[in-house]
Amino acid sequence: MTDILDTPVATPVYTVPQERKIVTAVPGPKSQELHRRRLEVVPPGVSSALPVYIAKANGAILVDVDGNQFIDLGAGIGVTTIGHTEASVVAAAAAQLHDVTHTLFTITPYEEYVRVAELLAQHTPGDFAKRTVLVNSGAEAVENGVKIARKHTGRNGVAVLEHAYHGRTNLTMAMNYKASPYATGFGPFAGDVYRAPNSYPYHDGLSGAEAAARTIAYLEKTVGAADLACLVVEPIQGEGGFVVPAPGYLTALQEWCTAEGIVFIADEIQSGMARTGEYFASSHFGLVPDMVLSAKGIAGGLPLAGVTGRAEIMDSAQPGGLGGTFGGNPVAAAAAVAVFESIESNDLLAEAKRIETALVGGLTELQQKYDVIGEIRGIGAMIAIELVQPGTASTTKAPNSDAVNAIVSYATQRGVLVLTAGTYGNVLRFLPSLATSDALIADALSVIDEAFAQL
Numbered sequence: 001m002t003d004i005l006d007t008p009v010a011t012p013v014y015t016v017p018q019e020r021k022i023v024t025a026v027p028g029p030k031s032q033e034l035h036r037r038r039l040e041v042v043p044p045g046v047s048s049a050l051p052v053y054i055a056k057a058n059g060a061i062l063v064d065v066d067g068n069q070f071i072d073l074g075a076g077i078g079v080t081t082i083g084h085t086e087a088s089v090v091a092a093a094a095a096q097l098h099d100v101t102h103t104l105f106t107i108t109p110y111e112e113y114v115r116v117a118e119l120l121a122q123h124t125p126g127d128f129a130k131r132t133v134l135v136n137s138g139a140e141a142v143e144n145g146v147k148i149a150r151k152h153t154g155r156n157g158v159a160v161l162e163h164a165y166h167g168r169t170n171l172t173m174a175m176n177y178k179a180s181p182y183a184t185g186f187g188p189f190a191g192d193v194y195r196a197p198n199s200y201p202y203h204d205g206l207s208g209a210e211a212a213a214r215t216i217a218y219l220e221k222t223v224g225a226a227d228l229a230c231l232v233v234e235p236i237q238g239e240g241g242f243v244v245p246a247p248g249y250l251t252a253l254q255e256w257c258t259a260e261g262i263v264f265i266a267d268e269i270q271s272g273m274a275r276t277g278e279y280f281a282s283s284h285f286g287l288v289p290d291m292v293l294s295a296k297g298i299a300g301g302l303p304l305a306g307v308t309g310r311a312e313i314m315d316s317a318q319p320g321g322l323g324g325t326f327g328g329n330p331v332a333a334a335a336a337v338a339v340f341e342s343i344e345s346n347d348l349l350a351e352a353k354r355i356e357t358a359l360v361g362g363l364t365e366l367q368q369k370y371d372v373i374g375e376i377r378g379i380g381a382m383i384a385i386e387l388v389q390p391g392t393a394s395t396t397k398a399p400n401s402d403a404v405n406a407i408v409s410y411a412t413q414r415g416v417l418v419l420t421a422g423t424y425g426n427v428l429r430f431l432p433s434l435a436t437s438d439a440l441i442a443d444a445l446s447v448i449d450e451a452f453a454q455l
């Protein structure tokens, strides 16, 4: 295994110039040809938000097969948080490829898995003994978190919140708020999942204490605390539209869970791994969850996910009850070790705060010009704007998904890739990699400004 600490830290050298450049119509002819081939062999259930086929990626830039260069404000939904093809991650994964690619940790173990578990124990909130199970995807982490909480408590109930997103497997389909497109027609669904109101300050106007009281009262009435194994919460909701709960909401829920013997599971799959300027977003709220789920940003683009929890909870699963063929793959685990090292050695938590300043500053100027921008919210490099119908920002806040779609399409044509979110599709979310310079953010926002002007 490559010891990253032995490698001198250098200023990043980019293999692709960090600039936007459009040389064909978008999508270009080669992307269109690939799209034609894809339609023959890939079902429409796997859709693509943006029709450009990518040939190369580096830093904050994606290069498509036609030679167009895009500023990537999505980072594969918050996966390449430390930048596309970041040199130390590539080096660590390449070295690992030569040493060992697979043994199966549940047969013959290896150090990289143990190292990732040590790093997660160190960097997740809470100063107590922890254990980590590594798996392949976010949804698989959610499934394992619920499995372990059920075993530990001897209870079945799973509580989730409105506007939540937890994945596309059978259990997680039942845990999502939105039926379409994630669940429609794919039943029967897992039982014993209960959905409570969340804290959504822009719409409910409640304080954290009031919103928590509402969530708790709902769960006490409709399930009863004694039947709940776990409460699964995204500290900042991802697909739901970067909904940041009111101060005090999450800690009030944690206190209730602790008092009632319910396992509090923080789904930090999108909000974790330095994205918000802390290793995990829970820390912004003083929250110390019993279990933390990580995935997306953990391995710089390689598939890996983790379930990290209090030792006494995690130890309740029987030997052989947890695992899977590819879980904690050595190459993905080596990449994750490099990601942790890079966060430290390049002070990426500070970079996330820099990006917040640049994005919120620029978006605030846009909000003064365009009254469809109802709210700017988020923390670190996880910032969103919620778009409303003209003239409704101080009244009904009626969702405006048409504006979101028009802006995404305009920006794509001009070399800026931006993602949507929100239960009503009326949120634009910015999840740039931490390698995105202030100059690139300013350039991207100038395109978004034009897009708003065209509405």
Ligand SMILES: *Cc1c(COP(=O)(O)O)cnc(C)c1O
Binding pocket: 136, 137, 138, 139, 140, 142, 165, 166, 167, 168, 234, 238, 239, 267, 268, 269, 270, 271, 295, 296
């Ligand atoms: C993406 C996501 C998941 C699912 O992760 P996959 O790797 O796509 O299975 C679960 N929870 C949250 C908060 C996510 O953002």
